[in-house]
Amino acid sequence: MATMAPVPGTDTTTEPLLEVEGLVKHYPLTQGILFRKQTGAVKAVDGVDFVLGRGETLGIVGESGCGKSTVARMLVNLERPTAGAIRYKGEDVTRLSGRALKAVRRNIQMVFQDPYTSLNPRMTVGDIVGEPFDIHPEAAPRGDRRRRVQGLLEVVGLNPEHLNRYPHQFSGGQRQRIGIARGLALRPEIIVADEPVSALDVSVQAQVVNLLERLQDEFGLAYVFIAHDLSVVRHISDRVGVMYLGRIVETGTDAQIYGHPTHPYTQALLSAVPVPDPAARDRRERIILTGDVPSPADIPSGCRFRTRCWKARQRCVDEVPLLAVPEAFRGEGGPAAHPSACHFAEEKRVVPADAAEARP
Numbered sequence: 440m441a442t443m444a445p446v447p448g449t450d451t452t453t454e455p456l457l458e459v460e461g462l463v464k465h466y467p468l469t470q471g472i473l474f475r476k477q478t479g480a481v482k483a484v485d486g487v488d489f490v491l492g493r494g495e496t497l498g499i500v501g502e503s504g505c506g507k508s509t510v511a512r513m514l515v516n517l518e519r520p521t522a523g524a525i526r527y528k529g530e531d532v533t534r535l536s537g538r539a540l541k542a543v544r545r546n547i548q549m550v551f552q553d554p555y556t557s558l559n560p561r562m563t564v565g566d567i568v569g570e571p572f573d574i575h576p577e578a579a580p581r582g583d584r585r586r587r588v589q590g591l592l593e594v595v596g597l598n599p600e601h602l603n604r605y606p607h608q609f610s611g612g613q614r615q616r617i618g619i620a621r622g623l624a625l626r627p628e629i630i631v632a633d634e635p636v637s638a639l640d641v642s643v644q645a646q647v648v649n650l651l652e653r654l655q656d657e658f659g660l661a662y663v664f665i666a667h668d669l670s671v672v673r674h675i676s677d678r679v680g681v682m683y684l685g686r687i688v689e690t691g692t693d694a695q696i697y698g699h700p701t702h703p704y705t706q707a708l709l710s711a712v713p714v715p716d717p718a719a720r721d722r723r724e725r726i727i728l729t730g731d732v733p734s735p736a737d738i739p740s741g742c743r744f745r746t747r748c749w750k751a752r753q754r755c756v757d758e759v760p761l762l763a764v765p766e767a768f769r770g771e772g773g774p775a776a777h778p779s780a781c782h783f784a785e786e787k788r789v790v791p792a793d794a795a796e797a798r799p
């Protein structure tokens with residue numbers, strides 16, 4: 440399993456808030472009705488490592504189906520990992536149960552992708568935002584709940600008087616604010632935001648991202664911010680992990696990933712990021728990914744990206760590349776010196792000419 444070297448820019452002197460090591464989720468594939476027999480596994484998450492510091496934002500990016508939501512669900516304990524550790528302040532939460540688990544869960548909350556389906560249409564906004572207090576009554580005395588819910592609505596920019604309304608009376612952006620208010624109710628330290636703006640109109644996306652940034656400053660939150668688009672996480676992330684078929688294939692700071700991507704998959708994703716300046720658009724090299732993402736039930740041998748990689752050669756079939764800083768860049772400490780799971784990461788970069796200008 441790939442282990443991750445400390446990422447440049449990460450403060451390794453203090454214990455990370457969250458440390459994920461060798462995280463795996465395999466869903467068994469079975470056949471037969473009476474005698475169910477396991478015939479294989481959907482390897483949705485297949486060995487993921489990362490760290491998250493206090494108040495930091497880690498962006499996780501990858502195409503649909505690469506395992507992002509499965510990681511998110513394991514982080515908030517909606518799903519048990521097949522293997523691996525999720526350490527919160529040094530303690531492996533996958534081994535906790537009962538009261539100890541509940542106490543940890545309070546500190547790691549989730550904001551879901553689709554505000555249209557993740558809010559119960561028959562509950563009032565007040566009940567939705569106050570629901571975490573039902574599970575953790577110690578967090579807010581009964582008599583104080585209404586005031587607390589109103590405070591939460593206000594903090595996310597909604598009218599506190601609207602707590603008796605229902606989700607359908609709000610726009611998509613407002614609904615996502617309701618989801619964020621609910622996520623904040625227990626004053627967590629970490630919010631796992633699973634594509635929080637993907638279902639929203641482009642015009643509304645920036646407002647919600649700005650809100651999340653403001654809340655981060657106000658409450659010292661750490662985010663795991665998931666997106667399928669590199670341009671969305673760039674705005675908000677301190678570091679980014681690029682995921683492909685259940686693994687992180689490249690990770691680094693914002694400047695490293697956007698300015699000096701060394702993994703062909705990241706380079707391809709970046710070349711597809713929309714650029715407003717037409718001159719820059721013409722200058723850059725557009726990399727078109729061919730073929731579909733292989734099934735996570737049938738992951739290619741060697742490098743899992745090889746069936747779509749334009750640089751692939753025999754070594755890529757035979758040998759699994761580990762997520763590590765490329766040998767050639769190790770001493771240099773420059774922006775290329777960050778972990779990349781490619782045998783040929785030190786070869787001449789294919790960088791979109793305008794990568795540095797693409798910042799929104």
Ligand SMILES: Nc1ncnc2c1ncn2[C@@H]1O[C@H](COP(=O)(O)OP(=O)(O)O)[C@@H](O)[C@H]1O
Nearest residue numbers: 466481483502503504505506507508509510735
């Ligand atoms: N409960 C499940 N049972 C079987 N396969 C699943 C289950 N949940 C997710 N998967 C599969 O795992 C892979 C990763 O899914 P997901 O984590 O939702 O990816 P993403 O969020 O990146 O789109 C997909 O191929 C998906 O079909």
Ligand code: SF4
Nearest residue numbers: 742745748755781782
């Ligand atoms: S290891 Fe080979 S197939 Fe994988 S990304 Fe690098 S060049 Fe492409």
Ligand SMILES: [Mg+2]
Nearest residue numbers: 507508509634
């Ligand atoms: Mg998803």
